[in-house]
Amino acid sequence: MNTVDVVDVVDPVLRVACAQVPVDVEHPRMAYSAVSEAVSAAAQAGAALIVLPEMVNSGYHFADTDEAWSLAELVPGPWTTLLSRLSTDHGVVIVAGLAERGTDGKLYSASVVVDAGDTVGVFRKAHLWDAEHRYFTAGERATLVVETSIGRVATAVCYDIEFPEMVRAAAEEQADVLAAPVNWPLRTGPEGALPGGWPIEVHKVVAHAADYRIPIAVADRCGHERGEEFTGGSIIVGHDGVPLAGPHIVRPARPALLVADLGNVGDRRLSDHNHALTDRRPDLYPVRADEQP
Template sequence: MSTVRVVCQQLAPRLGETEHNRNLGARAINDAAMLGAQVVVLPELMQSGYVFKDRQEAFELSEALDGPTLSLWKSLAAELDIIIVGGFCERLDDGQVANSAALVEPEGRLTVYRKAHLWNREKLIFTPGTAPPPVVQTAVGRIAMVICYDLELPEWVRLPALAGAELLCAPVNWPDAPRPASERPGEIVRVQANAAVNRMFIAACDRHGEERGIDWVGGSVIVDADGYPQAGGNAHRHEQRLVADLPLAQARDKYISAHNHVHQDRRPGLYLPSP
């Protein structure tokens, strides 16, 4: 069975230093291409940094779809024959901004997803997306996108799985929080669970580097359709590059026994509240 090489590049974008972040991202994309990657995933808000003071600061750092970051990613995707998924602060109308992710294909097609489920103070800054995660038929398989906290909502992750996604790419910024010494980050565990209950590959790319007093899990992970990490899977507060060769066709087989299918066994009529 043929495989697709996926690379997650866990990096440390700097808040407000958009030129530095473009250069950092470009280096990471080139490095992934040198490793033979067909898909590279970058962190959430890679273009701008994350911990904005307010909406105005975010708007000043935001970019339209024809801005310098996506223009650069388009050029690199075409030059390197690689699919790029990464986060950026998207400029909307009337001073609004969205926490967005772009999927850029070598042929020049651009697909944008706006984060629907906003975490904590993101609700004070971003306009939430209203469209479901897009599922894109690419040259290497059917790829979908969500962003960070979207992964905590199992109904939202199931939507692209039901729509035929084989690989879910998730740019994330997971703020670190206390946990028992023997436990791995819960965010990683939930990625594994989402992959297993949908039989879908997931590549979640976190960041590292302190920003305005916030540290990050550094929990980038690439998970197979059975929910097992193929790369990453533990907190690592430094730059890291995860590489995994994924047999995406396995995600089309939703059977987990001769008589059990992870989607056909669903009984949505039982899950709705009684009138």
């Protein structure tokens, strides 16, 4: 059985940009202008898909629940209205993270896919990192894959993509690219300075892209927040795990715009006899009691 030999790609080369912008929880509107400028520059560079960081509308380190509530936004809301306008003005698809106030009365770390003025997908982070448990509710679906005007775009948020299954979900659903808004807190131990100066998160992105032969575009943030430094590890990785743009690891992290052309999207073959998805032996892998469908 081979379910992914035929992939519907609008353009065989997809130009993708990741905008690493500064965010500050104490000055959240600052991101609006940074994002507007970055999207304009990315569009001028010919990007068809532009990825922005996690929670770029709000910042990350909330003082308390009240602050988280005050900065989170509904969808639609001011933040998605800005993204809609930018996508229309520049004729691009945008994937961006936000602190989302759900109509169910809960907060989510979400990612929206905006195409031609419309929010065509909302994904809610399914794996919460550390203190996020205090503010956010975890989403209840695997990686979202949306058919857009420029191809099949998958999205998941930050810690999500450290789980190989979330990357596999994108590949199994024939996504052309996985767009991942992240906020990577700086690691100062040996895990933060592996070859290339890469933190372990970057190695995971490289490996998981190659595991399932799917390009991954990660937009990280820069800027300090209440004593925490962020990595600025934005990277665009091809389906073979080779970095096409970034990461540019400097301290402190700086604004950056990465642009790269993705080729061979949808090709999951590894050799004449090997295929990243159909070589799997799911009948053999461990399944816990809570893992049965």
